[in-house]
Amino acid sequence: MNDNRRYAIKYLNMAKGQIEGILKMIEEDRYCIDISNQILASEALMRKANVEILHGHLKTCVKDAMVSGDGVEEKLEELRHTLTKMTK
Numbered sequence: 001m002n003d004n005r006r007y008a009i010k011y012l013n014m015a016k017g018q019i020e021g022i023l024k025m026i027e028e029d030r031y032c033i034d035i036s037n038q039i040l041a042s043e044a045l046m047r048k049a050n051v052e053i054l055h056g057h058l059k060t061c062v063k064d065a066m067v068s069g070d071g072v073e074e075k076l077e078e079l080r081h082t083l084t085k086m087t088k
Contacts, residue, residue, distance in 0.1 A: 002056055002059075002060070003056075004052040004053065004055050004056030004059070005052070005053070005056055007048075007049075007052040008049040008050075008052040008053050008056075009049075011045045011046070011048045011049035011052065012045070012046070012049045014045050015042045015045040015046050015049070018038055018041055018042040018045065019042055021038060022035060022038045022039060022042065025038065047086075050086070054079070054082065057079070058079075061075060062075045062076070062079070
């Protein structure tokens with residue numbers, strides 16, 4: 001497992017803990033803005049995890065495709081499609 005995946009796991013575990021906390025906050029009928037802020041924080045961690053996964057993809061899959069000359073356009077199109085979804 002590469003460092004990017006380790007960081008992604010770290011961020012996802014943190015988000016998992018936050019989501020569990022958010023569920024508890026909702027069950028305890030906590031203040032809406034506090035809940036919303038925690039949701040935003042967990043979304044930020046999910047985005048960080050996604051960036052790490054994509055960074056690893058660039059360093060491995062895309063790099064390998066470029067070295068071999070096989071599938072480069074496909075890998076770039078996958079990245080374009082994913083980045084488009086991220087910006088919506």
